[in-house]
Amino acid sequence: MKEEIALSARAISKYFHEPETFQVLKDISFDVKKGEFLSMIGKSGSGKSTLLYLLSTMDTDYTGEITINGECLTGRTQNQLAAFRNAHIGFVFQFHYLLPEFTALDNVMLPALKLGKKSQEEIREDAYSNLKMLGLEAQAMKQSNKLSGGQQQRVAIARALINQPAVIMGDEPTGNLDSKNTDIVFDIFRQLAAERGQTIIAVTHDDEFAQKSDRILELGDGRLLN
Amino acid sequence: MSRVTNLKISRAHLTSRVKQTMVAILSVTFGISMYIFMNGFMTGVNDTQTELAFSTLAHIHIYNDLPEDNTNLLQKKYGEDKLVNLRNAKVIQYTEGIKNSAKIIAAIEDHPAITGITPQVNVNVFFRNGATKLNGVLSGIDVKQESALFGTEDYITHGSWKSLEDRGDGVVLGAGLAEKLSLTLDDNVTVITADGVSRNFKVIGIIKTTIGGVDNTKGYVRISSARQLISKNQGYVTDIQVNIKNFNEAAKVADQLTPKVDYKVETWNESNGQLQAGNDLRNIIAVAVSLTILLVAGFGIFNIMNMTVNEKIKEIAILKAMGFDGTDIIQIFLVQSVIIGVIGGIVGIIFGYLVSFVVSYIPFRVATLDTLPMVYDPQDYILAFIFGLITTFVAGYLPAKKAANVDPVEIIRG
Ligand SMILES: Nc1ncnc2c1ncn2[C@@H]1O[C@H](COP(=O)(O)OP(=O)(O)OP(=O)(O)O)[C@@H](O)[C@H]1O
Ligand SMILES: [Mg+2]
Numbered sequence: 001m002k003e004e005i006a007l008s009a010r011a012i013s014k015y016f017h018e019p020e021t022f023q024v025l026k027d028i029s030f031d032v033k034k035g036e037f038l039s040m041i042g043k044s045g046s047g048k049s050t051l052l053y054l055l056s057t058m059d060t061d062y063t064g065e066i067t068i069n070g071e072c073l074t075g076r077t078q079n080q081l082a083a084f085r086n087a088h089i090g091f092v093f094q095f096h097y098l099l100p101e102f103t104a105l106d107n108v109m110l111p112a113l114k115l116g117k118k119s120q121e122e123i124r125e126d127a128y129s130n131l132k133m134l135g136l137e138a139q140a141m142k143q144s145n146k147l148s149g150g151q152q153q154r155v156a157i158a159r160a161l162i163n164q165p166a167v168i169m170g171d172e173p174t175g176n177l178d179s180k181n182t183d184i185v186f187d188i189f190r191q192l193a194a195e196r197g198q199t200i201i202a203v204t205h206d207d208e209f210a211q212k213s214d215r216i217l218e219l220g221d222g223r224l225l226n
Numbered sequence: 227m228s229r230v231t232n233l234k235i236s237r238a239h240l241t242s243r244v245k246q247t248m249v250a251i252l253s254v255t256f257g258i259s260m261y262i263f264m265n266g267f268m269t270g271v272n273d274t275q276t277e278l279a280f281s282t283l284a285h286i287h288i289y290n291d292l293p294e295d296n297t298n299l300l301q302k303k304y305g306e307d308k309l310v311n312l313r314n315a316k317v318i319q320y321t322e323g324i325k326n327s328a329k330i331i332a333a334i335e336d337h338p339a340i341t342g343i344t345p346q347v348n349v350n351v352f353f354r355n356g357a358t359k360l361n362g363v364l365s366g367i368d369v370k371q372e373s374a375l376f377g378t379e380d381y382i383t384h385g386s387w388k389s390l391e392d393r394g395d396g397v398v399l400g401a402g403l404a405e406k407l408s409l410t411l412d413d414n415v416t417v418i419t420a421d422g423v424s425r426n427f428k429v430i431g432i433i434k435t436t437i438g439g440v441d442n443t444k445g446y447v448r449i450s451s452a453r454q455l456i457s458k459n460q461g462y463v464t465d466i467q468v469n470i471k472n473f474n475e476a477a478k479v480a481d482q483l484t485p486k487v488d489y490k491v492e493t494w495n496e497s498n499g500q501l502q503a504g505n506d507l508r509n510i511i512a513v514a515v516s517l518t519i520l521l522v523a524g525f526g527i528f529n530i531m532n533m534t535v536n537e538k539i540k541e542i543a544i545l546k547a548m549g550f551d552g553t554d555i556i557q558i559f560l561v562q563s564v565i566i567g568v569i570g571g572i573v574g575i576i577f578g579y580l581v582s583f584v585v586s587y588i589p590f591r592v593a594t595l596d597t598l599p600m601v602y603d604p605q606d607y608i609l610a611f612i613f614g615l616i617t618t619f620v621a622g623y624l625p626a627k628k629a630a631n632v633d634p635v636e637i638i639r640g
Binding site for chain 1 (some may be wrong): 231234238420540544546548549552569634635638
């Protein structure tokens, strides 16, 4: 069976013009297979976050071509990309961003409510089981700004999974977690990739985390090193 | 579903900063209630003013308009390029007044807008009592119709209006005039015309309208007595006064009457430009003041919504990262200002009504007034609400647009 490509980047280059013009990403090309668990590492300032924002379709200022799930996303409008992100990409940020007025459960439900494919009841159940998977069932009804940093990070992960996106991207998704919770998150990623065929791309500074993943991409000075 | 979600987020934003929301609502409330109060009050003042004026003034006035400029009629014939010199010009006899009043009244009386017509014979006379002699106007009137048009009967302070009908030698005098002539009820007064004809009348009534110019100069007699005094035939009148259903349509009705009548047809606002000008100016002031207040309220909302957008900028970024598009973000923030506008509007309408109600009980004893005048026009309330909504919509749209344009990457990168 020929392996499906979940994401492909072709000749990606990006420049920053402030304070002076310099090239952050230099001709980066790679493919990620469906169900693959990929780690991205590299020195601070090597361009990992920048690349991830391009792959997530939030940043459209680049040259080259990005294809996810067979759909070429380069050149699409902001609204088309927003709809695509909602359905196919889950994102976990370096700093957890939750809506502070909402409960953990409501936060997890948001992307699914926006997608509008399921009933509110189904979404609530999905959200609850996601929280449970991350050991947060007791926190489900707590207002999100009353949670600890690590708990908030895990709520953000539960939220990224809610629409069963084809690709889950994380910018240091375990950055705020202790080793026990890092292991939980790693196992969940592993499981999602293996059992549901979801593709994981995680930027990390945690070498152990990277070593356990399927493949490592290393960035150095805006280029792919391996 | 996504709309419900957006509303839920809007509500969360509104309720998470109750104080600011209240301030925004209050500013709209204030603007709208001021709009309602100012307009109700100004309309009240205008109506009172007009009503008072109509106690002697008809909506439409038909009379024989004498040629305006008789100084040099020849010049008109020869044109501007010739010089005409005319010395000691005199005006010879010309037709005064309206001879065939019955025909004119018949021609116009079935116009649907007309509610009343009354003929008058107005004569400039001297009133004399002993040695006191005063200049004034003797108004020969149709007793019933005059009162129907102007409510003259209601202004009688002594004696009776109706007895004019029975007494050809009776006169009703303005209160000021009677006082200056030292006359009371049942006294006699001599009336002298410009042609030197004089006649005695008995004072059978004293009238006090609110218009000093009338009270100090006018006397009313039966129309036939006035005709007799100046030796005119049955059918002669100097003025025909016409009232219509809506005095604001006087110009329209006058235009329709003009072709049917050979005489000058003049509307109340033509002959009393100051009344109309006063009304217009007061309306402008009312609208200007209240719109200014609404504008200030708009700035307040703009400010508060801008602050909210800045405060929530991280949330906006995360919402966009999760796939909420520009339309969703605009909706989330616009809904907030519209909610502020609607609540502020409803409270403003209630508050505006209450303020108007209270003010309408403030004592103000001038002329026929006991309290300050106030008008409750549903149109003012609807317009105030609409203006309030437009203001909040515009004031809310700009920050919402700004929120929709937030670049999530810039915020998330930190
Ligand atoms: N908005 C920007 N304007 C100009 N330069 C930027 C901007 N954002 C990032 N850079 C620069 O681009 C380079 C790559 O930044 P990036 O955030 O991708 O690094 P990173 O690999 O994620 O580092 P870290 O591991 O510290 O998160 C850095 O040199 C950074 O200074
Ligand atoms: Mg980074």
